[in-house]
Amino acid sequence: AQKVTQAQTEISVVEKEDVTLDCVYETRDTTYYLFWYKQPPSGELVFLIRRNSFDEQNEISGRYSWNFQKSTSSFNFTITASQVVDSAVYFCALSEAGRYSTLTFGKGTMLLVSP
Amino acid sequence: GAGVSQSPSNKVTEKGKDVELRCDPISGHTALYWYRQSLGQGLEFLIYFQGNSAPDKSGLPSDRFSAERTGGSVSTLTIQRTQQEDSAVYLCARSLLAGGTEAFFGQGTRLTVV
Numbered sequence: 001a002q003k004v005t006q007a008q009t010e011i012s013v014v015e016k017e018d019v020t021l022d023c024v025y026e027t028r029d030t031t032y033y034l035f036w037y038k039q040p041p042s043g044e045l046v047f048l049i050r051r052n053s054f055d056e057q058n059e060i061s062g063r064y065s066w067n068f069q070k071s072t073s074s075f076n077f078t079i080t081a082s083q084v085v086d087s088a089v090y091f092c093a094l095s096e097a098g099r100y101s102t103l104t105f106g107k108g109t110m111l112l113v114s115p
Numbered sequence: 116g117a118g119v120s121q122s123p124s125n126k127v128t129e130k131g132k133d134v135e136l137r138c139d140p141i142s143g144h145t146a147l148y149w150y151r152q153s154l155g156q157g158l159e160f161l162i163y164f165q166g167n168s169a170p171d172k173s174g175l176p177s178d179r180f181s182a183e184r185t186g187g188s189v190s191t192l193t194i195q196r197t198q199q200e201d202s203a204v205y206l207c208a209r210s211l212l213a214g215g216t217e218a219f220f221g222q223g224t225r226l227t228v229v
Contacts, residue, residue: 033215045220095215103218107157
């Protein structure tokens with residue numbers, strides 16, 4: 001069975017601070033995919049990134065970066081120089097390979113960025 | 116949003132009534148998911164459709180919940196004899212393929228059972 005744990009329920013930072021959101025996953029498959037989604041106050045889930053289990057190269061997109069470490073089963077998300085607009089709930093998710101695989105989400109981390 | 120249209124956006128119903136929630140994804144996406152998000156909670160998987168295969172219903176919380184997908188496109192989630200604990204936002208998502216591709220979510224239907 002697959003499982004995603006986001007231990008941080010809520011994080012508060014002041015604008016311009018860097019912040020890291022943790023994600024730990026469990027799966028018995030060797031091929032799997034990891035995702036991050038953002039849910040702003042408007043409520044719509046926005047896809048941010050997808051990584052497969054064979055690609056451990058870290059990725060950077062603007063102020064966002066992701067650190068994937070298979071050795072610790074973690075896929076952490078860092079926002080550099082946070083902004084108020086980054087305030088949202090962030091969800092980490094896992095999907096095993098295979099035609100009938102579903103997306104399993106963590107419980108989310110609420111990020112509050114104050115000016 | 117994101118190529119998934121859900122209706123209604125809000126629904127208030129009396130306890131014991133049946134409700135139908137609709138999801139209309141853009142064409143060409145064979146996989147369709149329903150999730151439920153209760154206040155302050157994460158996303159709870161309900162059901163998953165993949166092409167013409169039998170759906171994965173393992174997440175449906177009770178036999179009061181059912182879903183169908185007609186013609187590989189529009190899906191309807193039906194909740195019979197609604198209870199107050201059914202109050203939540205019901206989210207539908209589309210995915211191009213199965214297992215491993217990103218899912219794109221609609222804006223959800225907020226269901227309130229009074």
